[in-house]
Amino acid sequence: MTARRYKVEIPGLGAVFFCREDESLLHAIRRAGAAPGLIGCFGGGCGRCKVRLLQGQVVTGPMSRAHISEADEAAGIFLACRVYPRGPLQLALYLPQAEG
Amino acid sequence: MAITGVLRSGLMQLRVLDMDAAVKHYVDYLGMDLVGKTDDGRVMLKCWDEFDHHCFVLRLADTAGMDLMGFKVESDAYLDHLERETKAFGLPYKIIPANTDQPGFGRRLAVDLPTGHRFDFYANVEMAAETPGLKNPDIYPKTPRGMGVSCFDHALLYGPNSAEAVRYCTQVMKMGVVERAYLPDGENVLCTWLTSANRTHDVAILEYDKPGKLHHVGFKLEDWTEIGKAADIISINDIALDAGPMRHGVTRGKTIYFFDPSGNRDEVYAGGYAYYPDMPVREWDFDQIGKGIFYYTRELNDAFLSVVT
Numbered sequence: 001m002t003a004r005r006y007k008v009e010i011p012g013l014g015a016v017f018f019c020r021e022d023e024s025l026l027h028a029i030r031r032a033g034a035a036p037g038l039i040g041c042f043g044g045g046c047g048r049c050k051v052r053l054l055q056g057q058v059v060t061g062p063m064s065r066a067h068i069s070e071a072d073e074a075a076g077i078f079l080a081c082r083v084y085p086r087g088p089l090q091l092a093l094y095l096p097q098a099e100g
Numbered sequence: 101m102a103i104t105g106v107l108r109s110g111l112m113q114l115r116v117l118d119m120d121a122a123v124k125h126y127v128d129y130l131g132m133d134l135v136g137k138t139d140d141g142r143v144m145l146k147c148w149d150e151f152d153h154h155c156f157v158l159r160l161a162d163t164a165g166m167d168l169m170g171f172k173v174e175s176d177a178y179l180d181h182l183e184r185e186t187k188a189f190g191l192p193y194k195i196i197p198a199n200t201d202q203p204g205f206g207r208r209l210a211v212d213l214p215t216g217h218r219f220d221f222y223a224n225v226e227m228a229a230e231t232p233g234l235k236n237p238d239i240y241p242k243t244p245r246g247m248g249v250s251c252f253d254h255a256l257l258y259g260p261n262s263a264e265a266v267r268y269c270t271q272v273m274k275m276g277v278v279e280r281a282y283l284p285d286g287e288n289v290l291c292t293w294l295t296s297a298n299r300t301h302d303v304a305i306l307e308y309d310k311p312g313k314l315h316h317v318g319f320k321l322e323d324w325t326e327i328g329k330a331a332d333i334i335s336i337n338d339i340a341l342d343a344g345p346m347r348h349g350v351t352r353g354k355t356i357y358f359f360d361p362s363g364n365r366d367e368v369y370a371g372g373y374a375y376y377p378d379m380p381v382r383e384w385d386f387d388q389i390g391k392g393i394f395y396y397t398r399e400l401n402d403a404f405l406s407v408v409t
Contacts, residue, residue, distance in 0.1 A: 036402060042340035044117055045164030045363020045409040062117035064363070064409070065162040081363075 006085040026081040049080040056089035109302040111170025115161035121361035131246035149250035152225040153204030164409035170220040215259025216311025247330040249319035256315035258308035281384040300351035300372040313408040316365035
């Protein structure tokens with residue numbers, strides 16, 4: 001059976017691409033060349049690929065608490081290497097200075 | 101015996117976010133052997149060419165990175181000597197009794213480095229149940245699995261106050277400085293490669309603002325052929341690749357960097373020259389570090405220097 005693919009948008013970058021349900025968002029971001037600065041360990045350990053989910057359903061894997069707190073998770077802030085889409089998504093790159 | 105004092109790096113305890121995935125990575129893909137579980141659920145591993153009880157411990161945690169790195173020393177008397185020297189140097193330390201949190205290990209001297217890392221020294225370790233053969237030995241105790249890493253070789257540590265940590269390594273541990281890379285000012289040191297015997301490095305220490313960080317743990321392979329097979333295994337199993345197969349200018353080792361499922365960086369490493377204590381230090385200018393680390397492309401990838409756990 002072919003894995004489902006979902007549309008992912010990063011409006012801040014004007015990027016639109018597709019992510020399979022069985023691959024992490026970071027894999028799709030890398031393939032699209034959307035944000036090379038996010039490329040890190042792909043294991044939820046280094047914290048480099050922090051993103052904010054604006055819209056959509058996802059499932060997540062384990063992420064280091066050194067980088068993603070419980071409050072972050074509740075606010076939709078994740079590491080893209082540990083996020084798997086379950087529907088179309090809208091994302092923003094995480095910018096701490098925009099948090100207020 | 102000409103190699104005295106501190107003999108080699110021989111122990112690493114890593115934090116992992118998913119134990120099952122970590123065990124699959126280190127046992128099935130790297131080819132380490134499962135030694136057992138501690139009472140508190142940590143998993144002990146060893147490589148096929150090692151005699152000591154275990155060299156690697158995985159601890160389930162909510163962060164990745166390293167808990168401690170260990171070095172074997174020649175004797176209990178030397179361990180006592182190292183304790184006195186550490187006290188005189190002025191680093192905090194504690195003594196950990198035998199057979200406690202590291203089964204099979206004798207008394208340890210656990211020293212807190214100013215980089216935020218912990219070095220444990222030990223003189224005695226029980227022999228592993230399965231070791232290389234001693235009487236009419238075959239080349240391997242059994243056919244190696246996966247990449248077939250033969251031993252835990254070295255680690256690259258990131259932290260502040262690296263000059264002070266290097267001073268402890270050279271003055272107290274009596275390690276040799278094998279190579280050194282400078283910051284752009286050409287005077288202050290970015291990274292120092294240190295050895296206690298003939299390896300090109302048992303540990304390297306890089307100046308970094310955040311304490312206690314791990315850049316990578318290195319495992320030994322024999323040659324290019326084994327590095328190539330490791331690259332095959334990385335692709336077949338969709339392991340996150342960082343860089344390589346390639347070669348270092350520093351140490352001349354052949355290498356691949358990749359990540360374990362918790363984002364800790366691993367290296368498989370082959371070759372490099374043999375170090376002797378009469379060798380002068382090889383040095384790298386900041387603008388040549390690309391060639392020093394990634395000898396063929398002569399450019400670092402974006403993630404290499406800055407991605408750590």
